[in-house]
Amino acid sequence: MDQPPTLDADTAWQALQARDARFDGRMFVGVTSTGIYCRPICRVRLPRRANCRFFDSAARAEHAGFRPCLRCRPELAPGLSLMDSSASLAQAAARMIDAAVQAGEAPAMPALAARLGVTDRHLRRIFVAEHGVNPVEYLTTRRLLLAKQLLSDTAQPITQVALASGFASLRRFNAAFVERYRLSPSRLRRNGAESLPAEPSALxxxxxxxxxxxxxxxxxxxxxxxxxxxxxxxxxxxxxxxxxxxxxxxxxxxxxxxxxxxxxxxxxxxxxxxxxxxxxxxxxxxxxxxxxxxxxxxxxxxxxxxxxxxxxxxxxxxxxxxxxxxxxxxxxxxxxxxxxxxxxxxxxxxxxxxxxxxxxxxxxxxxxxxxxxxxxxxxxxxxxxxxxxxxxxxxxxxxxxxxxxxxxxxxxxxxxxxxxxxxxxxxxxxxxxxxxxxxxxxxxxxxxxxxxxxxxxxxxxxxxxxxxxxxxxxxxxxxxxxxxxxxxx
Incomplete structure (x- = not known):
C-alpha cells in the first residue's frame, strides 16, 4: 500500500482536512483501519493521519486493496483532462478504455494499441508508469465503478447492470464485485433501495x-x-x-x-x-x-x-x-x-x-x-x-x-x-x-x-x-x- 511518489502527502492531508473540492478526482484517501477509500470531500469523520494512504486515482487505491466508500461514491468524482497528463499517450489510452466501458463494449488491448500506433507491450509499459496499474486492472476498476453507479442510481436488474458494465456473465460480475468490494451487488442494491422509487419518473x-x-x-x-x-x-x-x-x-x-x-x-x-x-x-x-x-x-x-x-x-x-x-x-x-x-x-x-x-x-x-x-x-x-x-x-x-x-x-x-x-x-x-x-x-x-x-x-x-x-x-x-x-x- 505504498503511496505513489507523485502525490505530496502533506498537501493531500491538508486538502482532506479542509475537504477541498479543488482536489476532488485528483486524490483519493485510503483508510487502513476500514479498508475503504474516499474522495477528499467525504463528510465522514476525519481519520487519523497515520491511517491515511493517498492515491492519485481510484484504480491505484483499488489496486492497493481498498474498496470505494458508499457515502462519497468515488465513481462520481471529476476526472482528469488530457492537459493534466505528461504522458498523453497513456492518458489517451485511458480515455479510450473509459469510452468503451461507457458504451458497454469490451476493448481489446492489442486493438487499442494499434489505434494509438504503438505495440501492445509498449502501451502496457507506459500505462503502468502513468497510472500505476496495467490496462486490464484499470478496465476492471472502471467497469466496477460504473456497475456501482448503475446499482445505486437506477432500478435496472442486476443481470442488465452486469452486461451494461461490460461483464460477459453474471457469475463473473458477482465474483469480481465481491472480490474487489467485499459485498455482493444485491447487498449494495438493498442498502440503497430506499433512495430508488419503485417506478421512477426520472433517472x-x-x-x-x-x-x-x-x-x-x-x-x-x-x-x-x-x-x-x-x-x-x-x-x-x-x-x-x-x-x-x-x-x-x-x-x-x-x-x-x-x-x-x-x-x-x-x-x-x-x-x-x-x-x-x-x-x-x-x-x-x-x-x-x-x-x-x-x-x-x-x-x-x-x-x-x-x-x-x-x-x-x-x-x-x-x-x-x-x-x-x-x-x-x-x-x-x-x-x-x-x-x-x-x-x-x-x-x-x-x-x-x-x-x-x-x-x-x-x-x-x-x-x-x-x-x-x-x-x-x-x-x-x-x-x-x-x-x-x-x-x-x-x-x-x-x-x-x-x-x-x-x-x-x-x-x-x-x-x-x-x-x-x-x-x-x-x-x-x-x-x-x-x-x-x-x-x-x-x-x-x-x-x-x-x-x-x-x-x-x-x-x-x-x-x-x-x-x-x-x-x-x-x-x-x-x-x-x-x-x-x-x-x-
Missing part, C-alpha cells in the same frame, strides 16, 4: 466538478444558441432532447440539468429509458459541461486577457458531435441568431418527434444518417446556401459511415486535417468543431470576426501574437472574449 445522477464554476457564463452561452423545439434554458437550468447510440440501438429521451454550487455537483434528471447508457450519458455530460476542467490551471492563463477576471470559465462541449459540427457549418459567415434560425429549420424539417416533460421540447436534432440521405434540394429549401449544404452533407456522410469520428479527447490535428479535406470546411470551422466536439483546449479560430471585434483589431499577425500568451488554453480565451462581446451587445 437522477450527480456529477462532481472542481470549483469555481462560472454557471452564468455557461448557461448564457447555451441560452443565446438554444434551438426552439430541442433545447430550453431557464434560470440557469438547461433541458433538451437527445439520442444516445448504445451498443446497436438508439436510446431516445431527454434530460434536465442544474448546478448545485454548494456540493460542487451537476444535478441531472434524465428519461428512465436512458438508464442502460448511464455511463455513456455521464461521460457526455462531463464533456458537454466541461466538468473535468481544472480552474487552478486555466484561470491564471486567462488572467492575461485584457478583460475583467471570470474565475471558473468552462468550455461548452457536446452531447452530439454531429449536432455541434453541423451548427458550426450553419454559422459560417452569419450571426449567432441567424445560425440558430437555420438550425431550427433543419430540426423542423428533419428532426423526429420526441416526448418530454416540457411542452417546448418536442423534437430531436436530425441524425447524421438523416442528413446524409436527404436530397440537397430538400435542405436548400430551408434557406441554406448551396456551399453549406454540400459541406453539411459531406460531414454527415463521413460521420455516418465511420470514416470521421468526433470523440472527446481525440488528438486534434488529424481530425482537423480530415475536416478540412471535406468540401466547404476551412480552418475557422475545423478549429471550432475541434474545440467543441473534441474538447480541444487550445483551438484558435483566428479569422473569427467576433474575436476581431472583442480585441479591437483586424490585424491577423497582431491577434495571433496576443493569443500566444494564452496557450495552452486559447479555447477558453475564445469563450471569454465571446462572452464579453455578446453580453455587451
Amino acid at each position: 437522477r445522477i450527480r456529477l462532481g466538478f472542481r470549483p469555481p464554476f462560472d454557471a452564468p457564463a455557461l448557461f448564457g452561452f447555451l441560452d443565446r444558441r438554444a434551438m426552439a423545439g430541442v433545447e430550453l434554458v431557464r434560470d440557469e437550468r438547461y433541458a433538451r432532447s437527445l439520442r444516445l447510440r448504445h451498443g446497436r440501438q438508439d436510446l431516445v429521451g431527454w434530460l434536465g440539468v442544474q448546478v448545485d454550487a454548494a456540493r460542487c455537483e451537476l444535478v441531472v434528471d434524465a428519461a428512465p429509458v436512458l438508464a442502460p447508457a448511464l455511463g455513456l450519458l455521464s461521460a457526455r455530460l462531463r464533456d458537454a459541461f466541461d466538468l473535468d476542467a481544472d480552474p487552478a490551471l486555466i484561470d491564471p492563463v486567462l488572467a492575461r486577457l485584457p478583460l475583467a477576471s471570470r474565475p471558473g470559465l468552462r468550455l461548452p462541449g457536446s452531447l452530439d458531435g454531429f449536432e455541434i459540427a453541423a451548427r458550426v457549418i450553419l454559422g459560417q459567415q452569419v450571426t449567432v441568431k441567424a445560425a440558430r434560425t437555420l438550425a431550427q429549420r433543419l430540426v423542423e424539417r428533419f428532426g423526429k418527434p420526441v416526448a418530454t416533460p416540457w411542452p417546448e421540447i418536442t423534437r430531436l436534432f436530425p441524425s447524421a444518417a438523416a442528413i446524409a440521405a436527404a436530397t440537397p434540394e430538400a435542405i436548400g429549401t430551408l434557406g441554406i446556401v448551396r456551399q453549406r449544404v454540400r459541406a453539411l452533407q459531406a460531414l454527415a456522410v463521413a460521420l455516418a459511415d465511420g470514416s470521421l469520428r468526433l470523440e472527446h479527447g481525440a488528438e486534434a490535428r488529424p481530425v482537423i486535417e480530415q475536416l478540412q479535406a471535406l468540401p466547404g470546411i476551412g480552418p475557422w470551422s475545423a478549429q471550432l468543431i475541434a474545440m467543441r466536439t473534441l474538447g480541444w483546449r487550445d483551438a484558435w479560430p483566428s479569422s473569427d470576426v467576433g474575436l476581431w471585434q472583442a480585441l479591437g483589431s483586424r490585424d491577423p499577425k497582431h491577434i495571433d501574437a496576443l493569443a500566444e500568451g494564452w496557450r495552452p488554453f486559447r479555447s477558453h480565451a475564445v469563450m471569454r472574449l465571446w462572452h464579453e462581446l455578446e453580453t455587451a451587445a
Whole structure:
C-alpha cells in the first residue's frame, strides 16, 4: 500500500482536512483501519493521519486493496483532462478504455494499441508508469465503478447492470464485485433501495466538478444558441432532447440539468429509458459541461486577457458531435441568431418527434444518417446556401459511415486535417468543431470576426501574437472574449 511518489502527502492531508473540492478526482484517501477509500470531500469523520494512504486515482487505491466508500461514491468524482497528463499517450489510452466501458463494449488491448500506433507491450509499459496499474486492472476498476453507479442510481436488474458494465456473465460480475468490494451487488442494491422509487419518473445522477464554476457564463452561452423545439434554458437550468447510440440501438429521451454550487455537483434528471447508457450519458455530460476542467490551471492563463477576471470559465462541449459540427457549418459567415434560425429549420424539417416533460421540447436534432440521405434540394429549401449544404452533407456522410469520428479527447490535428479535406470546411470551422466536439483546449479560430471585434483589431499577425500568451488554453480565451462581446451587445 505504498503511496505513489507523485502525490505530496502533506498537501493531500491538508486538502482532506479542509475537504477541498479543488482536489476532488485528483486524490483519493485510503483508510487502513476500514479498508475503504474516499474522495477528499467525504463528510465522514476525519481519520487519523497515520491511517491515511493517498492515491492519485481510484484504480491505484483499488489496486492497493481498498474498496470505494458508499457515502462519497468515488465513481462520481471529476476526472482528469488530457492537459493534466505528461504522458498523453497513456492518458489517451485511458480515455479510450473509459469510452468503451461507457458504451458497454469490451476493448481489446492489442486493438487499442494499434489505434494509438504503438505495440501492445509498449502501451502496457507506459500505462503502468502513468497510472500505476496495467490496462486490464484499470478496465476492471472502471467497469466496477460504473456497475456501482448503475446499482445505486437506477432500478435496472442486476443481470442488465452486469452486461451494461461490460461483464460477459453474471457469475463473473458477482465474483469480481465481491472480490474487489467485499459485498455482493444485491447487498449494495438493498442498502440503497430506499433512495430508488419503485417506478421512477426520472433517472437522477450527480456529477462532481472542481470549483469555481462560472454557471452564468455557461448557461448564457447555451441560452443565446438554444434551438426552439430541442433545447430550453431557464434560470440557469438547461433541458433538451437527445439520442444516445448504445451498443446497436438508439436510446431516445431527454434530460434536465442544474448546478448545485454548494456540493460542487451537476444535478441531472434524465428519461428512465436512458438508464442502460448511464455511463455513456455521464461521460457526455462531463464533456458537454466541461466538468473535468481544472480552474487552478486555466484561470491564471486567462488572467492575461485584457478583460475583467471570470474565475471558473468552462468550455461548452457536446452531447452530439454531429449536432455541434453541423451548427458550426450553419454559422459560417452569419450571426449567432441567424445560425440558430437555420438550425431550427433543419430540426423542423428533419428532426423526429420526441416526448418530454416540457411542452417546448418536442423534437430531436436530425441524425447524421438523416442528413446524409436527404436530397440537397430538400435542405436548400430551408434557406441554406448551396456551399453549406454540400459541406453539411459531406460531414454527415463521413460521420455516418465511420470514416470521421468526433470523440472527446481525440488528438486534434488529424481530425482537423480530415475536416478540412471535406468540401466547404476551412480552418475557422475545423478549429471550432475541434474545440467543441473534441474538447480541444487550445483551438484558435483566428479569422473569427467576433474575436476581431472583442480585441479591437483586424490585424491577423497582431491577434495571433496576443493569443500566444494564452496557450495552452486559447479555447477558453475564445469563450471569454465571446462572452464579453455578446453580453455587451
